[in-house]
Amino acid sequence: MSLPPNLPSRGRELVLIGGGHAHVEVIRRFGMQPEPDVRVTVVSRDIETPYSGMLPGLVAGLYGFDDTHIDLGPLARQAQVRLLQDEVVGLDLAQRRVICARRPPIAYDCLSIDIGSSPSLAVPGAAAHAMPVKPVSDFHRRWEILLARVLASTARLRIGVVGGGAGGVELLMAVRHRLLQALAPAGAARLSFHLLCAGPDILPGHCARARRLYWRALRAAQVDVRTDSTVTRVDATGVDTARGERVALDEILWVTSAAAPAWPRAAGLATTDDGFIRVEPSLRSVSTPDVFAAGDIAHVDAYPRPKAGVYAVRQGPPLTDNLRRALRGDALETYTPQREALSLISTGGRYAIASRGPFAFGGEWVWRWKDHIDRRFMTRYRQPMMNTMPMASMTATPDAQMRCGGCGSKIGADVLHEVLRSLDQPAREDIVIGLDAPDDAAVVALPPDTLAVQTVDAFRSFIDDPWLFGRIAANHCLGDIFAMGAVPQTALALVTLPVSGTRRMQEDLKMLLAGALDLLREEHTMLVGGHTAEGAELSLGFAVNGHVAASSVRRKRGACAGDVLLLTKPLGTGVLLAAQMQGLAKWRWLAAALDSMSRSGGPAARCLMQHGPHAMTDVTGFGLAGHLLELLGDESLAARLSLSALPVFDGAAELAARGILSTLHPENLRVSERMGGDEAARRHPHYPLCFDPQTAGGLLCALPRAQAAAALAALHATGVTSGVIVGEVIARDDGGPHQVLLAP
Numbered sequence: 001m002s003l004p005p006n007l008p009s010r011g012r013e014l015v016l017i018g019g020g021h022a023h024v025e026v027i028r029r030f031g032m033q034p035e036p037d038v039r040v041t042v043v044s045r046d047i048e049t050p051y052s053g054m055l056p057g058l059v060a061g062l063y064g065f066d067d068t069h070i071d072l073g074p075l076a077r078q079a080q081v082r083l084l085q086d087e088v089v090g091l092d093l094a095q096r097r098v099i100c101a102r103r104p105p106i107a108y109d110c111l112s113i114d115i116g117s118s119p120s121l122a123v124p125g126a127a128a129h130a131m132p133v134k135p136v137s138d139f140h141r142r143w144e145i146l147l148a149r150v151l152a153s154t155a156r157l158r159i160g161v162v163g164g165g166a167g168g169v170e171l172l173m174a175v176r177h178r179l180l181q182a183l184a185p186a187g188a189a190r191l192s193f194h195l196l197c198a199g200p201d202i203l204p205g206h207c208a209r210a211r212r213l214y215w216r217a218l219r220a221a222q223v224d225v226r227t228d229s230t231v232t233r234v235d236a237t238g239v240d241t242a243r244g245e246r247v248a249l250d251e252i253l254w255v256t257s258a259a260a261p262a263w264p265r266a267a268g269l270a271t272t273d274d275g276f277i278r279v280e281p282s283l284r285s286v287s288t289p290d291v292f293a294a295g296d297i298a299h300v301d302a303y304p305r306p307k308a309g310v311y312a313v314r315q316g317p318p319l320t321d322n323l324r325r326a327l328r329g330d331a332l333e334t335y336t337p338q339r340e341a342l343s344l345i346s347t348g349g350r351y352a353i354a355s356r357g358p359f360a361f362g363g364e365w366v367w368r369w370k371d372h373i374d375r376r377f378m379t380r381y382r383q384p385m386m387n388t389m390p391m392a393s394m395t396a397t398p399d400a401q402m403r404c405g406g407c408g409s410k411i412g413a414d415v416l417h418e419v420l421r422s423l424d425q426p427a428r429e430d431i432v433i434g435l436d437a438p439d440d441a442a443v444v445a446l447p448p449d450t451l452a453v454q455t456v457d458a459f460r461s462f463i464d465d466p467w468l469f470g471r472i473a474a475n476h477c478l479g480d481i482f483a484m485g486a487v488p489q490t491a492l493a494l495v496t497l498p499v500s501g502t503r504r505m506q507e508d509l510k511m512l513l514a515g516a517l518d519l520l521r522e523e524h525t526m527l528v529g530g531h532t533a534e535g536a537e538l539s540l541g542f543a544v545n546g547h548v549a550a551s552s553v554r555r556k557r558g559a560c561a562g563d564v565l566l567l568t569k570p571l572g573t574g575v576l577l578a579a580q581m582q583g584l585a586k587w588r589w590l591a592a593a594l595d596s597m598s599r600s601g602g603p604a605a606r607c608l609m610q611h612g613p614h615a616m617t618d619v620t621g622f623g624l625a626g627h628l629l630e631l632l633g634d635e636s637l638a639a640r641l642s643l644s645a646l647p648v649f650d651g652a653a654e655l656a657a658r659g660i661l662s663t664l665h666p667e668n669l670r671v672s673e674r675m676g677g678d679e680a681a682r683r684h685p686h687y688p689l690c691f692d693p694q695t696a697g698g699l700l701c702a703l704p705r706a707q708a709a710a711a712l713a714a715l716h717a718t719g720v721t722s723g724v725i726v727g728e729v730i731a732r733d734d735g736g737p738h739q740v741l742l743a744p
Contacts, residue, residue, distance in 0.1 A: 011501045012038045012327055015098055015108035017088050018115035019044040019072045021051070022294035024381055025316025026112065026323065027072070031079025031385045038327055039504070040079075043098060043106060045087040046137035047072045047587040054374050055136060056346050059143060059174040061181060066586070070381045073587035077580070078385055082464040085591065088115070091267035093288055103467040104514045107507050110290050110326050112319065113277060114312070117258035117296040125234035130162065130254040133171060146251060151182055156190050158248055162231050162239065163255030164197025165204060166345050169214055171255055176221060177348035193223045194247060196239065198230040198256075203355075206343065210353060210360035217347040217362075258296060272299050282322050282332035283315060290326070294319050303337050311337055313377070344370035425517065425526060431490065434528040442528035444490050450547040455480035458494050458541020462577050462695070463594070466508050470515025470540060472597045476696040477542035478523060479618035482605035483556065483699060486548035488523050491516075493530030494541040512540060523602045552609070556617035557633035559702035563614055563729040565639060566711065568604040569596055569698025570722055571624055571689045572652025574662035579655045589651030596649070596722070597696040604720045608701050611711035619697035623668040625675060625690040625740065627700055632739055638732035640741045643684040645726045653685040656692070664693045676738030684744050698722070702729055 014035075016023045019042060030040050050058075054068040076083040084106070090099035097105035116135050121127040131142050150157060159179070161172040172195050180187040195202070195218070202218075202225065203211045218225055230242040238248040260275030270278045270287035277293040278286045281302050285291040295312035318335035325332050342356040344366060352370050353362040425435070432443040446452060457477045461469045474491065481488045493513065497505050509532070520527055525544070576593045579585035601618065608616065619627045624646070632639055668691040681687065703711055708725060715723040732739065 011504045012109045013107055013504070014038055014040045014110045014112070014323060014327060015106055016040065016042045017044070017098065017111065017113045018295075018297075019046065019049040019070075020114035020116050020295040021049075021312040022315040022319050023112065023114040024049060024070050024072070024075065025313070026320045027075055027079050027081050028381060028385065029317070029320040030081060031075075034080065035324055035327060039082065041082040041084060041106065041108075042072065042076055043084045043086055043088055043100065044072065045085070047083070047085055047591065048137075050136050050140065051374065051378060052136055053344075053370075053377070055139065056170045056174040057371075057374075058140065059171065060177040060346070060348055062350070065140065067375075067378070070378065071587050073580070073585065073590060074583040075381055077464075078583055084465050084467070088263070090263045091269070091291075093268050093291070096290065102518075104511055106511075107503070108290075110292070110323060112292040112294065112323060113264065113297055114293070114295040115261065115297050117276075118261055120257050120259040121254065122259075123231055123234060126231075126254060129234045129236055130252040132254040133167060134258055146253075147178070147182075150179060150191075150251065155250075156192075157250045158192050158194060158238075159251045159253075160194040160196065160239070160247065160249035161253045161255055162196045164195060164199060164202040164225075164227070165255065166206070166343060168197075168255035169195065169202055169218070170345050170347075171253060172223065173217065173221065173348035174346065175253065176223070193221070194249060195223055195225045196229045196231060196241070196247065197225070197227045200227050202227070203345075206355045207358050207360055209358075210343075210345075210355035213353045213360055213362045214345065214347070217351075217353075221348070260297060264293075264297070280332075281334040281336065283319050283335060284322065284326070284332060292319060292323060292326070300337065311341060314338065344373070346370065426521070428524075428526050431526050431528060434490075434526060438529065442490065442492070444528065444545065446489075446547050449549065451550055451553065453481055453484050453486040453546040453548055454543070456494075456541065456543040458539060459695070460496075461538040461540070462580075466512040466538065467515035467518075468594060468598060469538070470512040470517075471519045472515075472594070472696050473540040474516040474519040474542060475598060475600055476620070477544050478519075478525070479601055479620065479696065479699075481544055481546040482601045483554065483616050483618040484546075484548060485552050485554035485605070485609050485613075485616065486546040488520075488525040488544055488546040488602075490526050490528045490545045491520060492543040493527060493532075494539075494543065495530060495532045496535035496537070496539040497532065498537055499534050508538070512538070516540070516542070519598070519600060522600050554609070554613060554616045556615055556627075556631050558615040559631055559633075559637060559729045560614050560704075561637060561729055561731040562705055563702040564705050564708040564725050565628070565641070565727040565729065566608070566701045566703055566708065566715075566723060567619070567624070567647065567698050567726045568601070568608075568701075568715065568720055568723045569619070569694075570647040570649045570652075571619075571686075571692055571694065571697075572649035572656075573597060573695050573697065574623075574664065574692040575652045575655050575660060575689065576649060577695070578662045579651075579660045582660065584655065584660060586651060589649060593649045593652075601696075601699055603718050604699055604715060604723065607714050607718050607720070608699065608703070608711060610714070611703060611707040613701045613703050615702040617700050619694050619700050621664065621693045623665075623689075623691045623693055624700070625671050626668055629671055629674060629739060631700060631702060632729070635739070636732055638730050638739045638741060639727050640730060640743060641690075641727040642743050643681060643686040643690075644744060645724060646686045646689065647722050647724050647726075648686055648689055652689055652692070656688040657685060661688065662693050665691055668693060674738060675740040675742055676736070677742030677744075680744045681742040684742075687742070 048069040050069050057063045058068045086100040161168050176193050231239045233240040264277050265271040265275050276299040279293050279298050283292050294315040322332045340357045346352045350367045352367040354366050430445045573593050615631050617627050
């Protein structure tokens with residue numbers, strides 16, 4: 001069956017690479033007014049976008065991390081924009097595809113790039129011994145490491161910043177403020193601060209009054225400022241300058257001119273000599289009409305401007321308008337950036353200097369003004385969006401006809417065959433008939449003297465990343481095989497795709513199965529067939545077959561009194577996914593859970609099997625409590641469970657305390673009557689997570705006590721660092737109602 005002729009062959013795909021200042025505004029505006037039949041996808045390595053204007057305040061300790069970062073997760077979800085976390089490494093301009101580090105290429109009709117810039121570390125020794133400010137998306141992590149190192153030291157330290165522009169002087173004063181506050185009262189005697197400028201003065205491009213005001217602040221702070229001091233070499237103890245000076249430094253921060261990554265030029269985009277993408281005043285590439293660029297990575301040929309966030313922020317609205325026009329086939333509009341931008345440069349504490357053109361002034365009130373502007377900017381990306389798209393436009397589907405049911409709802413053969421041909425799998429000798437020569441069914445040979453192990457599971461998508469969802473779904477479905485001590489062999493896919501254009505369905509199916517195959521290949525498991533159908537929403541499942549020697553089968557029942565209970569993954573995926581659906585989960589919380597869900601349980605299972613487990617099960621929909629009770633089985637057994645020992649994902653306990661729970665939580669809570677503990681135990685923040693349904697959760701294992709320490713050490717050596725002992729199995733001799741005894 002092929003797709004009906006009235007179904008469009010393609011919806012339009014707008015792909016945004018990077019989550020810079022201009023792109024967050026594009027996301028917001030497309031969320032407020034979606035473009036009919038356009039799907040917006042953001043591909044970004046970093047999901048929490050730092051606002052450069054507030055980073056000095058973060059360094060100075062005036063703001064927290066969440067104050068200064070835009071979380072693309074809730075923003076994209078609210079805007080109904082697809083968010084894929086991956087690093088872009090290239091472009092195929094001829095085929096209009098984005099090349100990523102982990103997933104298959106992503107097709108686009110229109111592309112926009114806003115990835116910022118990289119540090120320029122061409123000076124010998126700078127890459128090894130200096131801490132670059134850019135890329136700013138990774139600066140906070142690097143700064144925290146440097147801060148911890150300085151605070152742990154008892155020696156006298158010399159802190160240096162290379163770069164006399166606004167970014168350099170502002171960073172130096174912020175670092176000074178934070179360190180002196182943290183080390184008071186001894187900090188002033190232990191630390192000295194040094195600024196090295198390549199030019200004859202600080203703040204090039206600013207007026208003389210602005211420079212005088214900042215010189216006054218630097219002198220008051222007793223900063224050693226060296227002008228005309230181009231750094232020519234860096235080593236572990238300091239820097240050499242072109243003037244022949246040696247400046248001894250213990251910590252070096254690098255705030256010099258930015259550089260561009262190599263892949264835009266390598267892809268064939270027109271760039272400047274130093275690699276920045278050349279664009280017209282419309283922000284469209286001068287060489288490639290379907291590619292746009294903004295922010296630091298872009299160079300507007302007609303209106304060159306400094307690489308500064310203040311310019312990138314203002315590119316958001318015109319970029320949005322021209323992306324819409326390009327998608328519609330309309331003429332683009334020219335964007336003329338402001339000739340002079342207002343700069344508000346802080347001096348470490350709550351004092352700032354304003355500079356624009358020939359005017360400059362400073363004071364605490366300037367810092368309050370800056371703080372107001374910055375906070376107002378951040379609020380824009382945290383408040384609910386008002387969608388202006390008429391409901392009829394939003395709900396219209398590309399297929400106006402009633403869709404068929406039964407076998408008429410299957411995905412078209414052309415779509416399916418094209419995807420299957422593109423998938424690469426290693427051959428296995430025990431697959432007699434598989435996808436290499438498809439038939440009505442797969443035929444598989446079992447190794448001699450083994451038992452077949454079979455399981456099936458499926459669920460609808462909970463994220464808008466089909467590749468990652470495919471990987472997680474495959475991992476979840478293999479869990480039962482691993483829990484039985486078996487080796488997975490083959491899988492049959494059960495796919496439901498939302499109705500869309502032929503190309504979009506093909507791309508989504510390819511991405512979905514590629515993610516699944518990525519995980520299946522890790523476990524030497526062959527995809528041998530499956531079933532595809534149309535439906536209201538994306539869902540995926542697998543029927544998985546494996547084998548095991550009869551003597552090696554592990555049941556979920558079989559625990560013995562005296563066994564210890566070992567859990568291999570943290571709890572909380574149900575809570576985090578529920579919060580994500582409501583736009584309440586911070587991406588860094590969700591990212592840790594998604595990473596865990598996508599990590600195969602195979603290494604943990606194989607490791608545990610070498611230590612003679614008496615019983616094993618995977619923790620999934622029934623939650624830890626439900627699966628633990630299944631594992632105990634025999635009413636002569638009970639368990640002591642330490643709530644404090646339970647590994648949990650960051651944010652899960654906090655969200656559960658706010659009442660944000662999975663819809664399955666009330667059903668799972670019914671087993672609480674079989675769990676005993678005092679009031680302190682039931683008030684423990686981990687208590688609700690005992691009933692939280694897990695997706696691709698960890699293994700719960702009852703091990704002989706004598707094997708527990710060795711098993712735990714082996715797990716950690718394997719890379720399963722989240723494995724912990726959470727309790728023990730005991731004899732139940734009181735006949736009471738409680739089979740699990742909780743301890744805080």
